[in-house]
Amino acid sequence: MLNIKYELTKEKKAKPDENNLGFGIYYTDHMFIIEHTEGIGWHDARIVPYQPLTLDPAAMVFHYAMESFEGLKAYRLPDNSIQLFRPEKNAERMINTNKRMCLPSLSVEDFVQAVKAIVETDKDWVPHNDGTSLYIRPFVIATEPHLGVRTSKHHKFIIICSPVGAYYSTGINPVKIFVEDEYTRACPGGTGFTKCGGNYAASLVSQVKAHDLGYEQTLWLDGVEHKYVEEVGSMNCFFKIDGVVYTAPCVGTVLPGVTRMSCIELIKKWGYEVSEERLPITKVMEASKEGKLEEVFGTGTAAVISPVGELRYEDEVAYINDGKIGELTQKLYDTLTGIQWGKIPDDMGWTTKVCD
Ligand SMILES: *Cc1c(COP(=O)(O)O)cnc(C)c1O
Numbered sequence: 001m002l003n004i005k006y007e008l009t010k011e012k013k014a015k016p017d018e019n020n021l022g023f024g025i026y027y028t029d030h031m032f033i034i035e036h037t038e039g040i041g042w043h044d045a046r047i048v049p050y051q052p053l054t055l056d057p058a059a060m061v062f063h064y065a066m067e068s069f070e071g072l073k074a075y076r077l078p079d080n081s082i083q084l085f086r087p088e089k090n091a092e093r094m095i096n097t098n099k100r101m102c103l104p105s106l107s108v109e110d111f112v113q114a115v116k117a118i119v120e121t122d123k124d125w126v127p128h129n130d131g132t133s134l135y136i137r138p139f140v141i142a143t144e145p146h147l148g149v150r151t152s153k154h155h156k157f158i159i160i161c162s163p164v165g166a167y168y169s170t171g172i173n174p175v176k177i178f179v180e181d182e183y184t185r186a187c188p189g190g191t192g193f194t195k196c197g198g199n200y201a202a203s204l205v206s207q208v209k210a211h212d213l214g215y216e217q218t219l220w221l222d223g224v225e226h227k228y229v230e231e232v233g234s235m236n237c238f239f240k241i242d243g244v245v246y247t248a249p250c251v252g253t254v255l256p257g258v259t260r261m262s263c264i265e266l267i268k269k270w271g272y273e274v275s276e277e278r279l280p281i282t283k284v285m286e287a288s289k290e291g292k293l294e295e296v297f298g299t300g301t302a303a304v305i306s307p308v309g310e311l312r313y314e315d316e317v318a319y320i321n322d323g324k325i326g327e328l329t330q331k332l333y334d335t336l337t338g339i340q341w342g343k344i345p346d347d348m349g350w351t352t353k354v355c356d
Pocket of ligand 1: 071195231233234235236255256257258259260299300301302
């Protein structure tokens, strides 16, 4: 159990217009901080007014990307209570990330306690409109001033929160995806399975390239042969081919998404075959030509489910389901969002109440 001290703001900010929240633009009144010092462990848990950090310019996070993060959401239910979706899965994943990155971790219990505490403090910021939510961003940074490369003796774990709009405010439009065959996101033995800023810094070059070619996101192939499909931008990716649902195995180069895990559980429950065998991009393109590529979708906390309407690989383009959302994609979207916003009963036991 963390002993959290509260220093509440004297000047609450004006709330933004719930119809125009966007993603990651507005921040709530408070933030959670706890310090980690080598030899002492975690100390000084507190909730303070949202404010800039003061760090030494030699702080190790600035030089060697010694950072990790998580992403989850709080949802407002029809009865105005607030809940989280599988927050202990984010806590467990952050522990796995931090082991790889030599960063300290909170226990699962302390992580969930901290998330609940900041959401409850800023509960008025959990928006009400359909499809809106409070995005929660926990992160760890190495703050010791030191230019030699080694692990840091001092870290901060911080949680900030941002009210975010309905991802599909203009309806669910399938995205156009560019299959990246030049750059690599992750390699065996690397950091692909971690949520660390460095992975994203190294991926932007492909995002820019995809945008320049008129595509919205990049589909990454494996880093060794550039042959097997792995992930789409910040989402896991699923392919329904001839009745079977494929998604890349989480064996070190793929981020183990909470949404991915939840989709696999639902798809199996509904009686489909799910394959986590490696899937060659050539098999996807062939299936498309034979009319067997039934559905493609990305999964992640921000969008929940994002249907893919078009895939470009080298000089070939696969058009999926006439640019419309597929039947399974729609069912997953309705079920997951139904459970998250409390519109259908949570018979999977996935949600945790923050406050009534
Ligand atoms: C966060 C993330 C995902 C999605 O994970 P969720 O837990 O479902 O939000 C997928 N891929 C990458 C690279 C990510 O960083």
